[in-house]
Amino acid sequence: xxxxxxxxVRRLWAALRALLVLTLVCGVLYPLAVTGAAQALMxxxxxxxxxxxxxxxxxxxxIGQRYDLPGGAPDLKWFQPRPSEGLGTNSRNTxxxxxxxxxxxxxxxxxxxxxxxTAAKAAVVRDNSVPGHPVDPARVPADAVTSSGxxxxxDISPEYAQLQVRRVAARNHLDAGRxxxxxxxxxxxxxxxxxxxxxxxxxxxxxxxxxxxxGTN
Amino acid sequence: MSPVLSGxxxxxxxxxxxxxxxxxxxxxxxxxxxxxRHLRAEKWIYRAIGADPGAQxxxxxxxxxVLAFSAVSVLFLYLLQRLQGALPGSLGFSSISPDQAxxxxxxxxxxxxxxxxxxxxxMGHVVQTGGLAxxxxxxxxxxxxxxxxxxxxxxxxxTGELGNFWCDLVRGTVRILLPLSVIxxxxxxxxxxxxxxxxxxQVGQFTGGTQQWNGGAVASQEAIxxxxxxxxxxxxxxxxxxxxxxTGLSNLFEIFLILVIPFALTRTFGRMVGSVRQGYAxxxxxxxxxxxxxxxxMWTETAHQGSAFEIAGGATxxxxxxxxxxxxxLFAVATTLTSTGAVNSFHSSFTGxxxxxxxxxxxxxEIAPGGVGxxxxxxxxxxxxxxxxxxxxVGRTPEYLGKKIGTRETRLAACYLLVTPALVLGLTxxxxxxxxxxxxxxxxxxxxxxxILYAYTSGANNNGSAFAGLNADTQWFNTTIGxxxxxxxxxxxxxVLALAGxxxxxKPVPATSGTLATHTPLFSGLLAAVVVVVAGLTYxxxxxxxxxxxxxxx
Numbered sequence: 001x002x003x004x005x006x007x008x009v010r011r012l013w014a015a016l017r018a019l020l021v022l023t024l025v026c027g028v029l030y031p032l033a034v035t036g037a038a039q040a041l042m043x044x045x046x047x048x049x050x051x052x053x054x055x056x057x058x059x060x061x062x063i064g065q066r067y068d069l070p071g072g073a074p075d076l077k078w079f080q081p082r083p084s085e086g087l088g089t090n091s092r093n094t095x096x097x098x099x100x101x102x103x104x105x106x107x108x109x110x111x112x113x114x115x116x117x118t119a120a121k122a123a124v125v126r127d128n129s130v131p132g133h134p135v136d137p138a139r140v141p142a143d144a145v146t147s148s149g150x151x152x153x154x155d156i157s158p159e160y161a162q163l164q165v166r167r168v169a170a171r172n173h174l175d176a177g178r179x180x181x182x183x184x185x186x187x188x189x190x191x192x193x194x195x196x197x198x199x200x201x202x203x204x205x206x207x208x209x210x211x212x213x214x215g216t217n
Numbered sequence: 218m219s220p221v222l223s224g225x226x227x228x229x230x231x232x233x234x235x236x237x238x239x240x241x242x243x244x245x246x247x248x249x250x251x252x253x254r255h256l257r258a259e260k261w262i263y264r265a266i267g268a269d270p271g272a273q274x275x276x277x278x279x280x281x282x283v284l285a286f287s288a289v290s291v292l293f294l295y296l297l298q299r300l301q302g303a304l305p306g307s308l309g310f311s312s313i314s315p316d317q318a319x320x321x322x323x324x325x326x327x328x329x330x331x332x333x334x335x336x337x338x339x340m341g342h343v344v345q346t347g348g349l350a351x352x353x354x355x356x357x358x359x360x361x362x363x364x365x366x367x368x369x370x371x372x373x374x375x376t377g378e379l380g381n382f383w384c385d386l387v388r389g390t391v392r393i394l395l396p397l398s399v400i401x402x403x404x405x406x407x408x409x410x411x412x413x414x415x416x417x418x419q420v421g422q423f424t425g426g427t428q429q430w431n432g433g434a435v436a437s438q439e440a441i442x443x444x445x446x447x448x449x450x451x452x453x454x455x456x457x458x459x460x461x462x463x464t465g466l467s468n469l470f471e472i473f474l475i476l477v478i479p480f481a482l483t484r485t486f487g488r489m490v491g492s493v494r495q496g497y498a499x500x501x502x503x504x505x506x507x508x509x510x511x512x513x514x515m516w517t518e519t520a521h522q523g524s525a526f527e528i529a530g531g532a533t534x535x536x537x538x539x540x541x542x543x544x545x546x547l548f549a550v551a552t553t554l555t556s557t558g559a560v561n562s563f564h565s566s567f568t569g570x571x572x573x574x575x576x577x578x579x580x581x582x583e584i585a586p587g588g589v590g591x592x593x594x595x596x597x598x599x600x601x602x603x604x605x606x607x608x609x610x611v612g613r614t615p616e617y618l619g620k621k622i623g624t625r626e627t628r629l630a631a632c633y634l635l636v637t638p639a640l641v642l643g644l645t646x647x648x649x650x651x652x653x654x655x656x657x658x659x660x661x662x663x664x665x666x667x668x669i670l671y672a673y674t675s676g677a678n679n680n681g682s683a684f685a686g687l688n689a690d691t692q693w694f695n696t697t698i699g700x701x702x703x704x705x706x707x708x709x710x711x712x713v714l715a716l717a718g719x720x721x722x723x724k725p726v727p728a729t730s731g732t733l734a735t736h737t738p739l740f741s742g743l744l745a746a747v748v749v750v751v752a753g754l755t756y757x758x759x760x761x762x763x764x765x766x767x768x769x770x771x
Contacts, residue, residue, distance in 0.1 A: 008285075014267050015285040018383060019293055019355070021265045022390060026441075027351040030395060034402045034437040038412040041403075046412040048430060048460065050420060057421040060430075062409055062459035065422050075424065082538070101454030102335065103535040103563040105686035107572075107664040108523020109771055117529045142521075142531030143538055149457030149545075149562045155538035194218065194226040196465015197541030206423055 053207045061201060064154045076127055077171045079164050079209065081202045082156060083120050083147050101150045120145035128167045135163065155199035158187045172213050182208055224515045224543025227469055228508070231476070231547070238477050243484025243496075249392045250365045250385065251489070262387050270384035275377045276718025279366055282382030283359060283710060287326050290352060291703075294322035297348040307341030308416055308431070320695035325349050327706035328356035328588060330442070330449030330558055330681035331672075331698060333690040337431045337452050342414060349449060350438040354398075357445030358389035360590030363710050364482060367594050368489045370717030371618045377722045379714070393478070394445060401440035401474055408470070409463030410436035435460055443474035446588040448558030448681040456548070456561040457537055468544045468561060472551045476507075479555055479586035482593045490618050494736035499596050501741040502748070506585035507554055510574055514546040517571040523771045526568065535563030546571075553578035556588030558681025565660070565668065565684035569771055572664075572684065573764030576671055579678045580756045581748055582637065588679065594713045596744075600735065601630045601716075603747040607733050616732055619725030626719055633712040638755045640677035640701045645670050645759065647697075654693050659686025663770070667763035672698060677705035 038046040049061045059065050067078035074080050106113035124144050125135045141159040161183045169176040186205045190196050255263070255270060263270050274282065295318050297304075302312035313321065317333055324331040330353075334340065340349070362385035369379050406412050415432025422428050435451045439461050442448060452458040462468055480500065487496025519542055521532035536545045545562035552559050553575040564575045578585075584595040601617055605627050608615030615622040622630075648654040648669050658665035668687040675682055676698040683689065689698065734740065 011281060011285045012289060014383075015282075015289040016293075018262075018266045018268075018286060018386065019289050021262050022355055022387070023347060023351045025262075026354040026390065026395070027347040030398065031346050031350070031434040031437045034399060034406075035412050035414065035434060037403060038406040038436065042406050045409050046406055046436075047415070048411050048413075048420075048432075049409050049463075053423075058423045059420060059428060060459075062463050063428065065424075065428060067424055078424070101337065101452050101458045103454065103457070103566060103685070105563055105565040105659055105684065106525070106534065107565060107660045107686075107767065108521075108526045108532065108534075108568055109662075109664065109767060110525065110660050113525040113534065113566075114528065117525045117534075121528065138530075140530065142526075142529045142533040145529045146531075146534040146536075149535045149537050149560070150452075150454035150459060152454070152459060153537050153539075154459060157538060190218070190223060191464070191466050194223045195230070195469055196539050196544060197220065197223070199538045203423060 051203060051207070053210070058207065059203055060154075061204060062154055064152050064202065067206065074127070076167055078206050079156075079161060079168060079202050082143055082153050083116075083145065084151055101152055103149045103151060104147055117145045124163070128163055130166045130170050133166050139163065154201055154203060156202055158183070158198050158200055161187070161200040161205065168209065172209070174212060178212065179209070182212060220542050221515060221519055223541075224546060227543055228511055228547060230469065231473060234473050235476055235480055239481050239484055242477060242481040244488065246393060246481065246485040247488045249388050250380070250485070256391070259387055259391060262391075263383065266383055268381075268383040270381050270387070272381055273376075273378040274381055276379060276714045276721075279379045279382050280711060280714045283363060283714070284707065286382075286386065287359065287707065290326045290355065291322045294325060294348050294352060295319060297344055298322065301341060301344050304341070304343050306343045310339055310341045313339065316692045316695040317690060320699040321349075323699040323703045324681065325352035325447070325449060326356055327679050327702040328360055328445070328447060328556055328591070329676060329679040329702045329706070330447045331676055331683070331689075331702060332449055332681070333695055335453035336450060342433065345438065345451060346434045350434070350441060353438065353441040353445050353447040353449070354390050354394050355386070357394060357441070357447065357589045358386050360588055361389045361393070361478075361482070362386055362590070363713055364590035364593040365485075365489075367597060367713050367717040368486050370720035371490050371620060373721035375722060375724045377718055379717050379721060394441060397444055398437070398440040401444060401470075402437040404470060405436040405439055405467055408467035409459070410439055410467065411460045412436040439471070440474065442559060443471045443557065444478065446475060446479065446555045446557040448552065450559065456559045457563070462561055465539050465544060468540050468548065471559070471561075472548055475551045475555055475557050475559070476586060478589045479592040482590070483586070486593055486597075492736060495618065498736045498741050498744070499593075499600065501738065502744045503585040503587075503592075503596065505741070505745050506581065506748070507550065510550045510554060510578055511547055514550050514571055514574050515543060517568050517574065518542045518546050521568060522570070522768065523568050532566075532568050532571070535566030537562065549575055550578060552682055553680060554581070554583065554585045554587070556583045556591055556679045556681075558675060560682050563685060564671075564682060565664075565686050569664075569764050569768030572667060573760060573768055575682070576667070576674055576760065576764055577752065577756070579674050579680045580641075581752045582634075583678050583680065584748065591679065598630050598633050598713070599748050599751070600744055601626065602634065602751070603740070603744045604733055604735065605630070606747060607743060613731060616726060617735060619728065620720045620723050621726060626716060629712045629716040629719070633709050634751065636708045636712075637677045637705050640705055641670070641673045642755075642759060644673045644677075644697055644701055648673070648693070651693075654691075657688040657691055657694065659688070663763055663766040667767065670759055670763050673701055676701040679706050
């Protein structure tokens with residue numbers, strides 16, 4: 001009927017021109033405009049919320065990292081993030097080292113996940129029990145023994161942070177009460193009381209802990 | 218405050234926010250699709266295309282426009298990936314293999330965004346920003362155009378005219394998606410999403426050593442990814458990645474973006490057919506499913522049945538601390554009841570029944586509220602089936618909005634309904650019967666079957682989320698899922714536009730006392746029942762073999 005574009009070749013040619021001009025609008029002008037505005041107004045966030053401490057970059061407040069001894073075992077002096085042991089084997093994640101993100105995708109009935117959660121729970125109980133204060137396995141929060149969706153979770157639950165307080169205090173020869181207060185100060189509640197979940201940013205907590213240890217705060 | 222209460226309050230906050238946006242956005246879209254005036258920039262675009270935006274198209278011409286534009290888009294995106302290795306701005310990544318490039322091109326043009334690749338490992342700036350993100354806009358605009366053509370079919374009287382495809386495509390992109398995306402992208406940057414064109418670079422770590430970061434135009438892609446119900450992540454972890462979805466607030470905002478256009482389109486529909494109450498009736502049915510599924514999901518995930526979760530004390534595997542059970546459940550339901558497929562937590566690690574809810578959400582046909590455009594036309598097809606069934610009960614020729622739903626219309630609606638189940642069940646059966654495809658499963662037993670069922674359900678319904686343990690980057694899965702996405706997108710569009718043309722040629726018949734009222738709560742209820750019965754009859758056996766078996770065993 002009264003369509004302006006009649007034969008197939010002309011129609012495909014019109015479609016190609018439409019695609020190219022809309023690619024210019026949506027694929028060039030739009031991202032450049034947003035990038036320009038973001039870089040001008042919020043350069044730090046647009047670049048990944050880099051955190052500096054003692055004059056050097058130590059990561060991003062949004063991205064988790066590992067706190068290990070040179071051999072690869074967890075350095076128990078520092079607060080530990082959520083587990084990432086299983087994530088290195090699925091080719092999609094490199095345990096916080098590379099920003100290659102991904103989850104284990106194992107189901108609740110999967111034997112490997114059952115084994116991994118059981119092992120993680122035993123490790124949390126073993127590592128965090130200090131003389132006179134054994135950790136009750138029933139009190140280990142779920143986030144301490146499961147890996148996250150991105151594999152880069154920067155946060156742990158306030159319960160998991162508090163569970164680590166006695167161990168961290170003992171390893172750093174600090175008073176447990178002071179460390180507990182440090183955790184409280186770094187606990188973020190829900191926005192407006194209901195959006196998101198309470199959490200502790202592990203990197204920011206460890207930076208504050210180092211200041212406490214070296215006496216620079 | 219308990220996590221469940223916070224989840225419920227976040228759901229209420231979404232209801233309020235969506236309610237506030239409903240009328241202004243719905244009315245804006247009416248103006249966009251009915252105004253006779255063209256913006257100066259649009260006139261320039263029409264000149265570049267060589268199209269007359271004022272020329273009315275009948276169904277065949279409209280369909281030819283949709284198919285020509287989509288075919289060119291698939292080819293362009295395919296070539297862009299195949300040539301990546303030779304293009305500048307590709308971060309040193311090589312060209313994509315033919316089967317994966319086909320799968321990804323089909324996926325993004327079909328508004329599916331199924332990904333058998335990890336974005337940060339293989340896709341450079343040019344392909345991500347100049348190719349994939351562009352289709353996030355355009356595939357969404359095509360979906361809205363087809364929905365609006367169907368609505369015009371109901372509203373027209375013996376003209377057979379459905380509007381102009383090029384005009385609808387350009388206006389949907391320029392006047393709806395672009396302005397909203399700019400605002401949304403800047404909001405996401407304010408929350409912490411990144412927006413830069415840095416290359417791969419090293420950043421120091423707390424205990425020494427470095428972390429490797431990818432830069433990218435992430436916030437601008439994230440905004441249209443959710444708003445256009447696309448779902449293809451910049452990073453492999455999609456919206457679970459802190460650079461895509463940094464906080465609890467950005468999470469709630471992204472769920473809002475997913476839902477806002479599909480819900481508001483029911484207002485646009487009501488205004489365009491001359492009765493907003495007709496739109497409210499569809500909206501009510503959509504709301505019933507969305508609220509019901511959200512409540513069910515929070516319940517299954519809080520109950521955390523499944524051996525590993527019971528040992529852990531919670532179903533937190535694959536979920537981020539900042540979102541928790543509430544934010545993850547709300548996102549999972551919104552993404553699978555629409556055609557989005559973005560994920561902020563990994564559905565494969567949900568409880569057995571929770572995973573079943575995500576599957577069922579897609580199998581309802583993604584109509585509550587569904588993808589941008591596709592949700593509205595999917596729900597309108599169900600409405601035709603509902604009036605047809607009601608007509609059978611009382612022995613009258615069914616009518617909807619003054620148009621007779623005769624043999625021809627019913628046949629087209631039935632054909633629409635058969636496409637995705639045939640693709641999903643047929644391909645799943647073939648894949649599990651063949652010797653090699655099951656090797657891709659990461660879990661065994663019922664959950665392994667669910668991985669394959671989920672893959673084809675997600676592909677044919679143009680969702681794009683996954684039980685991502687499945688290794689889908691094989692020739693078999695890239696090819697069959699690619700075909701399922703194309704057929705699952707464009708065959709239904711053929712039937713929708715044929716239906717639209719058929720309706721537009723009819724003269725409306727006046728309503729009489731015997732006409733079934735389709736703007737009442739009774740009709741919303743009938744519609745919901747029809748949706749459940751159709752999906753249940755189609756998919757119950759498959760669901761029983763997968764998520765139900767898993768959920769009931771744990």
